[in-house]
Amino acid sequence: MSPSARRTGRPRSAEADRAILGATRAALVELGWAKLTLGDVAARAGVAKTTLYRRWASKCELVVDAVAAVFDEHLEAGDHGSLHADVEAAVIRLGALLERPETGTALMAVLAEATHDESLRCRVRSAIVDRQKRLVTIGRERARLRGELPREEDPEASARNADLIFDAVAGTVLHRLMVSAEPVDPRWARDFTDLLLYGMTGADAGGAAAAGPAPDGAQKPAGSV
Amino acid sequence: MSPSARRTGRPRSAEADRAILGATRAALVELGWAKLTLGDVAARAGVAKTTLYRRWASKCELVVDAVAAVFDEHLEAGDHGSLHADVEAAVIRLGALLERPETGTALMAVLAEATHDESLRCRVRSAIVDRQKRLVTIGRERARLRGELPREEDPEASARNADLIFDAVAGTVLHRLMVSAEPVDPRWARDFTDLLLYGMTGADAGGAAAAGPAPDGAQKPAGSV
DNA sequence: CCCTTACGCTACGAGTCGTAGCGTAACTCA
DNA sequence: TGAGTTACGCTACGACTCGTAGCGTAAGGG
Structure with a gap:
């Protein structure tokens, strides 16, 4: 997780980050917390569901960041x-x-x-x-x-x-x-x-x-x- | 829902009410809100899951009462x-x-x-x-x-x-x-x-x-x- | 060019949800 | 006492979400 460990390989898309956090906020407004699903967020953000799980361990942490x-x-x-x-x-x-x-x-x-x-x-x-x-x-x-x-x-x-x-x-x-x-x-x-x-x-x-x-x-x- | 509408038929078990509300509190302590399932509450209370749904429309209302x-x-x-x-x-x-x-x-x-x-x-x-x-x-x-x-x-x-x-x-x-x-x-x-x-x-x-x-x-x- | 990491996609077992159906139990009223 | 009414326990079910695995591909670094 240290920056030195990420020197190599394909970097994470910063745009995907922004899209995901924005989609999370939009989904929160529309659906509220209980009905908010990670699959829905991924679809709104235009990324794969697995990408979400690679970056955030749980729904809570994603929402905190958003x-x-x-x-x-x-x-x-x-x-x-x-x-x-x-x-x-x-x-x-x-x-x-x-x-x-x-x-x-x-x-x-x-x-x-x-x-x-x-x-x-x-x-x-x-x-x-x-x-x-x-x-x-x-x-x-x-x-x-x-x-x-x-x-x-x-x-x-x-x-x-x-x-x-x-x-x-x-x-x-x-x-x-x-x-x-x-x-x-x-x-x-x-x-x-x-x-x-x-x-x-x-x-x-x-x-x-x-x-x-x-x-x-x-x-x-x-x-x- | 008015009391007069309940004059007849088998009355609801007051003991079941107490058992359910108590089981809800116990489950909240052990599992927390997110992992709290109605099936688990029913099992703890010793009642059928359907009985829970007959009395409370949602998990939220049950917890409020508890x-x-x-x-x-x-x-x-x-x-x-x-x-x-x-x-x-x-x-x-x-x-x-x-x-x-x-x-x-x-x-x-x-x-x-x-x-x-x-x-x-x-x-x-x-x-x-x-x-x-x-x-x-x-x-x-x-x-x-x-x-x-x-x-x-x-x-x-x-x-x-x-x-x-x-x-x-x-x-x-x-x-x-x-x-x-x-x-x-x-x-x-x-x-x-x-x-x-x-x-x-x-x-x-x-x-x-x-x-x-x-x-x-x-x-x-x-x-x- | 090889290595490393991120991404998209699909598929999957596991678990929960809320409901329906059925037979039985409990209580009221005639 | 018997008929009507409501609650209960139990089982089973389709629908849904979860989180992960596997695969092939894209994007950077030594």
Whole structure:
């Protein structure tokens, strides 16, 4: 599997890779996870079924790669001027990503399988989760430089906090879409961002902080309301 | 389907129901979702495969009922004295529920299918989600009576807030367990509760994180901070 | 030119699905 | 008590998907 081991012989077709991943996404949209068969994907991609099995050991790994490609296209941690705006943008971006019929569904199904498959869980983590989690670290670092968050002395506690916040953001968005089956619209994104920044007690009080009693520390960006 | 239509004839065996649902949970633990077959469940339960198909139209609906039974056994909204303690208890309870090998996995898989099946989504909602969501409403009402939360004038906004908080609690716990694959231990439950109540700005600043150099022990009596 | 690897194609056994058919068991009502 | 109704167990079945093996061919490297 090392690159040196592939120096010789016919190289794998990169175009076939793109066709297969694209066909996988198309099949996911049309059929959903359960009815998705590798034979169907191969037919859509215009390749032989055996070619699929030579590259991916299972349906799960194929779908992980197919979904990861979509996630990679939309990875951005642009600076929106404030912690509030950064979080809100991340929520909307993640919502738009998971609202796609091929991403959320597939992710849930793969995660379900990953419970019984350690290697699959690692693949999901490195291909999707960790890259998203990096955005949390970047955003928090930026907020610290702005003075919106206190400095973290303990790096271990800092990492724990980043994990917690990532679970909160990604988990809540995912739950909103997959369980509650409600859209991630701008109003919800703002309400959720308020909850994350100011907590239940603060955010609930002033009707989305519009007439809020001015929570200390962070000030609202001009964008909202 | 109405009860009056079942007045006559041989009644369905309630014991068979219990055996089937129990066998489904056992099979989920052993085999996981993907390898779970209805034939296997029937064999474990000691019933004929046809009996299964007479009662449940699909594997999904069977699993929903099997998982819902577990959830129902652990529905409790006990008063723990404060909003913080109530939330923390709910987080731990939900975590313990989803940490079971038969619940989290199955729930994820069923939700993935529910994307393409409206009736299945309704079944999940009424059998599991709505009952859990009621606990949020109860807890918030109690907190309001304690004076920990302001009164909600607008009932529509109140319902929106309850939905948001439920998505946040359930989604974050689910994400922690299924995606991050980390346990819902007491320390994490406390950190998350702090985040929910006081927000990123508040919880990060004051919590135990900054206080102790390395509070590895993690045995922290309830109600501190 | 030989070696190596990838590809397309076909065919196959194994396994699951969901249903049909039949005889029997359990319960209700007249 | 007997007739009607529904549930159950069992067997068998066609249809489908899976994952692999075998073969000949295409595409690069030493």
